Amino acid sequence: MEMTDLRPARDERAVRAWLDAHVRDHLRAWTAAVGDPWEDARIAEHVASHDLVEREWRDVVWAAAHAPRGHVRVARARGRAVGVLWAEERLDRFLCRPVAALCWVFVAPAWRGRGVAGRLVDGYDAWAATRPVVAREVYVTATNEPAVRLYRSRGLAVSDHRMFAPGAAALAAARDLTEEASA
Template identity: 35%
Template sequence: MSQPNVRTAIAADLDGLVSSCAALFAEDAAERDHLRNAAWPATHGAEWCTGLLADPNALVLVATTGDEEVVGHLIGGFRPPSEMWTASRAELVSMYVRPAVRGGGAGGRLIDGFVAWARDRGAARLEVNAYAANENALRLYERHGFRRHSVQLVADAP
């Protein structure tokens, strides 16, 4: 299989995008956080993604095969300065690449697209959250210049 193309998502990608989000939830969030609703993408994913495609402060990229099948995605958001934040920030909200195409650079190209988008908007900081147990994702983000900045500690209520 040739390496996927990375491009901005369009409305015709909606089903594949929702499927990619659902795969991320199933593989990552639902496995690592028992409070996550693994069915959320099936119930709310199409509405969420449709809103993102129309949001000027959102980036939605897809990785596609030669026949335009969506095999990965990246969703980013831009936050302008505010009373609390002195500079703009861009957050990498969600990213997934199907296992069959991992290791060939699609994830890196998705991240590069996010970095360029954030830079074009003047973001002073790029942010991403990943589960501590997702060592592959952490390594990928670190290879692309992200560094560990804060630590979130959690405890289930007794």
């Protein structure tokens, strides 16, 4: 296993597929959390119509091209990408000081549980140690146990809870569904 820079032309296909899976998982968890769970077909339509994978991919490539402010590393086995981590140095809105934001880490399902993410996060820690940041931080869905365990094992602790309640549009959508079902 080797840790390398992103090679956009070579890695695009794998990383885009992982971004697609990640965005869909996020939407599935998030829409369920606000009480209006979307089905897979609706999620797919939403991801495509808003070009969400393209936007994420562009941001990953941007970060890779802006080292050392950006940090993107790809774990490879026999030259093939098996995992990726994307991080950026960002100014905290209130601290007005830079923090090392871990934006995304993903390991190909067949490679999970073998320490790939651990090594990628160790690389992120090493990068963050060279930057003038006051904190390392990551946003993670509370139900994503493997990710929460991974970050805890590297010394990150929960600070904020992001809390949701359904908004008017979600309540209306749920009402429409109930009416449809009982019609």
